[in-house]
Amino acid sequence: MASIQLRVNGKSVTADVDPATPLLWVLRDSLGLVGTKFGCGMALCGACTVLVDGKPIRACTTPVSGVTGQAITTIEGLAPSTEKLHPLQQAWIDHDVPQCGYCQAGQLMSASALLASNPKPTDADIDAAMAGNICRCGTYQRVRAAIHSAADTLARRKA
Amino acid sequence: MNARVNDTDMTVDETLRQLIGEMESSAVSAPFRAVKLDRRSFLKLTGLAGGGLVLGFAMGSDAVAAAGGDGAFAPNAFLRIARDGSILIYSKGPEIGQGIKTAFPLIIAEELDAKWSDVKVEQAPVNPAVFGRQSAGGSRSIPDSWDQLRRAGAVARQMLIAAAAAQWKVPAGECSASDSMVTHGKRKAAYGALASKAAALPVPDAATVKLKDRKEYRLLGKWYTGVDNRAVVTGKPLFGIDQTLPGMKIAVYQRCPATGGKVRSANLDEIRQLPGVRDAFVIEGNGKTTEIMPGVAIVADTTWAAFEARKKLRVDWDESAASKDSWKDLSKRAAELAKLPTGTTTLANIGNVDEALKGAAKTVSALYTYPFVSHAPLEPQNCTAWSHDGIVEFWSPTQTADRAIETAAGALGITPDKVKIHQTRVGGGFGRRLMNDYMCEAGAIAQKVAHPVKLVWTREQDLAHDFFRAGGFHSLTGSVDAAGKLTGWRNHFITFTHDGKAPSSGADWPANQFPGLSLPNYQLSHTLLPIRTPTGPWRAPRSCSVAWVIQSFLHELAVAAGRDHRDFLLEVMGEPRILDGGLNTGRAADVIKLACEKAGWGKTLPKGHGMGLAFHFSHAGHIAEVAEVSVDENKRIRLHRVVVAGDIGPIVNMSGANNQCEGAVVDGFSTMMGLEITMENGLIEQTNFHQYPLLRIGSHPKVEVHFIQSDNPPTGVGEPALPPVAPAIANAIFAACGHRVRTLPLTKEGFTV
Numbered sequence: 002m003a004s005i006q007l008r009v010n011g012k013s014v015t016a017d018v019d020p021a022t023p024l025l026w027v028l029r030d031s032l033g034l035v036g037t038k039f040g041c042g043m044a045l046c047g048a049c050t051v052l053v054d055g056k057p058i059r060a061c062t063t064p065v066s067g068v069t070g071q072a073i074t075t076i077e078g079l080a081p082s083t084e085k086l087h088p089l090q091q092a093w094i095d096h097d098v099p100q101c102g103y104c105q106a107g108q109l110m111s112a113s114a115l116l117a118s119n120p121k122p123t124d125a126d127i128d129a130a131m132a133g134n135i136c137r138c139g140t141y142q143r144v145r146a147a148i149h150s151a152a153d154t155l156a157r158r159k160a
Numbered sequence: 161m162n163a164r165v166n167d168t169d170m171t172v173d174e175t176l177r178q179l180i181g182e183m184e185s186s187a188v189s190a191p192f193r194a195v196k197l198d199r200r201s202f203l204k205l206t207g208l209a210g211g212g213l214v215l216g217f218a219m220g221s222d223a224v225a226a227a228g229g230d231g232a233f234a235p236n237a238f239l240r241i242a243r244d245g246s247i248l249i250y251s252k253g254p255e256i257g258q259g260i261k262t263a264f265p266l267i268i269a270e271e272l273d274a275k276w277s278d279v280k281v282e283q284a285p286v287n288p289a290v291f292g293r294q295s296a297g298g299s300r301s302i303p304d305s306w307d308q309l310r311r312a313g314a315v316a317r318q319m320l321i322a323a324a325a326a327q328w329k330v331p332a333g334e335c336s337a338s339d340s341m342v343t344h345g346k347r348k349a350a351y352g353a354l355a356s357k358a359a360a361l362p363v364p365d366a367a368t369v370k371l372k373d374r375k376e377y378r379l380l381g382k383w384y385t386g387v388d389n390r391a392v393v394t395g396k397p398l399f400g401i402d403q404t405l406p407g408m409k410i411a412v413y414q415r416c417p418a419t420g421g422k423v424r425s426a427n428l429d430e431i432r433q434l435p436g437v438r439d440a441f442v443i444e445g446n447g448k449t450t451e452i453m454p455g456v457a458i459v460a461d462t463t464w465a466a467f468e469a470r471k472k473l474r475v476d477w478d479e480s481a482a483s484k485d486s487w488k489d490l491s492k493r494a495a496e497l498a499k500l501p502t503g504t505t506t507l508a509n510i511g512n513v514d515e516a517l518k519g520a521a522k523t524v525s526a527l528y529t530y531p532f533v534s535h536a537p538l539e540p541q542n543c544t545a546w547s548h549d550g551i552v553e554f555w556s557p558t559q560t561a562d563r564a565i566e567t568a569a570g571a572l573g574i575t576p577d578k579v580k581i582h583q584t585r586v587g588g589g590f591g592r593r594l595m596n597d598y599m600c601e602a603g604a605i606a607q608k609v610a611h612p613v614k615l616v617w618t619r620e621q622d623l624a625h626d627f628f629r630a631g632g633f634h635s636l637t638g639s640v641d642a643a644g645k646l647t648g649w650r651n652h653f654i655t656f657t658h659d660g661k662a663p664s665s666g667a668d669w670p671a672n673q674f675p676g677l678s679l680p681n682y683q684l685s686h687t688l689l690p691i692r693t694p695t696g697p698w699r700a701p702r703s704c705s706v707a708w709v710i711q712s713f714l715h716e717l718a719v720a721a722g723r724d725h726r727d728f729l730l731e732v733m734g735e736p737r738i739l740d741g742g743l744n745t746g747r748a749a750d751v752i753k754l755a756c757e758k759a760g761w762g763k764t765l766p767k768g769h770g771m772g773l774a775f776h777f778s779h780a781g782h783i784a785e786v787a788e789v790s791v792d793e794n795k796r797i798r799l800h801r802v803v804v805a806g807d808i809g810p811i812v813n814m815s816g817a818n819n820q821c822e823g824a825v826v827d828g829f830s831t832m833m834g835l836e837i838t839m840e841n842g843l844i845e846q847t848n849f850h851q852y853p854l855l856r857i858g859s860h861p862k863v864e865v866h867f868i869q870s871d872n873p874p875t876g877v878g879e880p881a882l883p884p885v886a887p888a889i890a891n892a893i894f895a896a897c898g899h900r901v902r903t904l905p906l907t908k909e910g911f912t913v
């Protein structure tokens with residue numbers, strides 16, 4: 002056990018855990034941030050995707066000791082404020098993307114990393130960036146559409 | 161091969177078969193009764209439902225007093241209108257991704273004439289005595305609840321109108337309702353303002369209230385977004401796996417990897433010493449795969465500690481009575497049996513198939529093979545349980561919240577009144593969570609510890625301990641006459657059995673299924689191979705596999721006859737009529753024509769492209785689909801587009817219905833493309849998604865959905881949209897490259913995406 006310092010969603014937090022513990026379980030069990038999901042534990046499904054310094058990573062296979070001092074963003078920290086959603090979250094609602102919804106936190110985190118680096122992605126860009134995220138319910142068509150429409154919203158805001 | 165029959169497997173399989181029957185039965189659930197509860201039963205209900213959740217629930221005028229007289233109006237357990245005009249509707253069934261938490265309240269709101277933006281939705285407490293069916297399966301949620309929910313809303317509307325009419329001293333018949341408002345001439349009264357007056361009125365008999373005509377609908381059939389979408393996209397704790405309780409620990413449970421193995425001993429002392437581990441113990445279980453199989457429980461402070469401890473667990477299993485199933489051996493045996501034209505049991509014998517085949521202009525013979533597959537919902541099985549104060553309380557992502565009461569009580573040796581269930585959102589069902597084994601396990605572990613526990617399965621366990629969609633083998637011969645008409649069809653179906661008598665759950669093909677009743681000469685027989693591997697209902701049970709066989713073979717015959725597939729299929733459907741089992745050939749023909757028209761059937765396609773058509777009737781839904789694929793010289797498949805045309809009666813939520821069809825196409829393609837569960841010596845060989853490669857975003861096609869909205873009773877579409885997917889794609893592959901797919905998954909025949 003060790004006392005691990007983390008920066009999660011802009012806040013400094015401490016977790017008393019084995020340093021080898023995957024970030025996923027520190028988020029879910031120690032910090033109560035259960036929005037990040039467990040699907041496979043082997044970096045195969047993307048349900049556990051979070052951002053570390055803006056890059057999407059699979060929290061299920063990332064030891065917590067490897068991300069101390071870096072900025073971790075989870076689905077709970079994606080919206081700029083409680084009233085204001087991220088354009089992707091709004092697009093997800095408007096396109097009625099979720100079926101069961103279980104994969105969607107991971108999908109949104111991957112999509113947010115994509116838009117941060119590529120504000121106007123093509124279908125092929127989306128397919129490449131989202132390839133690590135399985136949706137067992139098959140909401141891919143809407144995931145694509147929602148990413149395009151969030152990209153449009155962001156472009157309009159900049160204009 | 162393991163040909164032994166196990167008694168417990170037999171009873172379990174029988175239960176599962178009944179479950180499919182029950183889920184598919186067209187019988188409408190118990191008619192809605194206006195629940196008039198006295199004060200005592202009302203308090204009991206609120207107690208059962210967990211305090212605050214239904215505090216203020218009112219059952220007639222007595223109950224308003226019980227609720228503290230806040231002036232709210234709640235004529236039944238489904239809705240409550242507060243004085244400020246806010247409308248709370250309880251969605252009674254499990255939300256598994258099929259959209260019911262939005263669709264159910266819409267049905268109530270339609271008859272209530274509520275403004276949708278006034279409506280807030282909450283999950284109902286589990287209480288089948290009050291709510292009726294609280295299960296999600298067989299696409300029966302909408303059809304079974306349609307009348308009940310419409311009447312729940314209509315009762316409230318009638319009372320609100322009566323309250324307004326009394327206030328204005330005008331006949332109720334002169335008043336109308338819309339947008340949460342009663343109107344008479346120029347006068348308007350909001351529902352909130354009428355709530356306390358309506359609450360004082362007698363509740364009319366729900367069976368007699370007037371329901372709207374479809375043409376009067378204001379809400380149904382439009383595009384609505386899911387009521388929980390905001391909570392989903394902001395990561396709120398909705399799912400079973402998200403539940404936390406004060407003092408809760410995490411449990412893992414290790415069963416014998418081969419079904420039926422028992423614990424001889426385990427290194428429990430060593431496990432108890434591991435960091436974060438609180439306890440470890442053996443659970444004998446009752447030997448039922450649907451309840452509690454023998455195993456070892458580990459209880460730990462965190463999920464990671466529990467998972468790590470499981471890796472160090474060493475169990476000496478007694479596998480003398482465990483499954484020895486081998487897919488290789490079973491396949492070999494089936495291939496031998498397939499050489500026989502008929503099986504051991506003849507299920508249908510219409511006309512004279514032998515004569516038809518003899519006199520045919522052309523005959524075609526083929527062996528179709530499909531594998532076992534897993535449900536693999538993205539949320540692994542889990543359940544939170546707490547044994548306290550003489551009861552066992554569950555927070556469970558189950559598809560059968562109602563049945564789970566009896567199941568859990570039986571497995572835990574307590575009476576059903578000592579079981580209290582909270583239904584959570586479910587991270588995918590597909591039929592897996594019709595069974596409540598993980599729930600019984602959680603309950604059994606909770607009974608041994610003094611605090612709440614959350615049982616979490618790993619992905620590996622989820623794949624190993626499923627109730628799989630059974631594989632199967634169909635040896636077929638069909639014939640066409642000189643005019644190109646289908647004259648005969650013989651199917652020897654080699655399938656599986658747990659009891660040595662009947663096909664395993666989800667592994668049967670009834671005699672009345674298409675095309676049995678549409679042909680002059682038809683023979684269906686089966687031969688049963690004994691297995692121990694559990695099977696069960698998987699999205700559109702039996703149809704999910706057999707529709708591919710039938711609709712592909714029909715296409716083979718159309719090709720042999722030199723006929724256009726669409727014309728051939730329509731000819732087989734014949735005159736509009738309703739066949740035993742519910743297939744309406746007229747509705748079938750309409751969706752086949754619609755799918756072809758929207759897809760541009762018959763148009764010239766780019767080189768290497770092909771279009772394929774399929775139709776299937778299941779779960780009261782008539783669905784036709786046309787797929788367009790291209791195949792390159794390396795057998796790489798690109799699925800470009802799938803057009804879905806369906807008649808499922810009136811649509812409740814257009815977005816939800818479309819989403820189900822889009823998902824069904826992905827699921828159908830994903831499963832046929834590369835998914836296969838195999839077992840050797842009783843062990844499932846696939847361990848995680850690298851060996852069970854669900855389709856990813858890059859392979860998914862454009863899906864277009866068209867509905868014929870009819871006045872036929874509504875049905876769900878989560879299941880019926882799936883069966884036509886695989887045959888439409890397989891037929892398109894043939895059209896594109898001339899390769900007839902007869903073995904699934906497609907990777908077996910050298911295809912890739």
Ligand code: FES
Nearest residue numbers: 040041044047061
């Ligand atoms: S849980 Fe991390 S990728 Fe699946």
Ligand code: FES
Nearest residue numbers: 102104136137138
């Ligand atoms: S919405 Fe269910 S897994 Fe994606």
